[in-house]
Amino acid sequence: MHVGQRVSCLVLQADTTNGEARLSLRTGPDPFQAFADRAAVGQGLRGRITGVRPFGVIVEVADGIQGVVHRSELLPPDVNPSEAAFPPGTVLAVVVTAVDRRRRTVSLSRRQAQAG
Structure with missing residues (x-):
């Protein structure tokens, strides 16, 4: 891809206040919407840790789809997440x-996964 090249894209979100738009170069099905179609609340999944933040742990649950395990949903609850406790790459x-x-x-939720 180069400057000035014409591309096809999808508008994901538009902010008329700031004059900004969120675009996707993917012209096929939206992977997030496909995931949302098949994911159900209460469904168990396995995912790989991709990051640790003060508010929780980031987990990739499908190709390109990341979710957050809030610190209140970790074990023990409200633990301060750290890379030592939750090393990236861990499933x-x-x-x-x-x-x-x-x-x-x-x-x-990690807590609900352990309880069930």
Whole structure:
């Protein structure tokens, strides 16, 4: 790809206040929407840790689809997440607690995965 090249894209989100748009070069099916179609609240998944933040752990649950295990949903609950406790690349069992199509977010629980 180079500057000035014409491309086809999909508009994912538009912000008329700031004059910004979120675009996707993918012209096929939206992977997030495909995931949302097949994911169900309460469904168990296995995913790989891709990051650790003060609010929780980021887990890739499908190709290109990441969700967040909030710190209240970790074991023990409200533990301060660290890469020492949750090394990137580690595979975790998680449960889907919410899928927000509008915000394109996936919420996950480690606690519920261990309980069930």
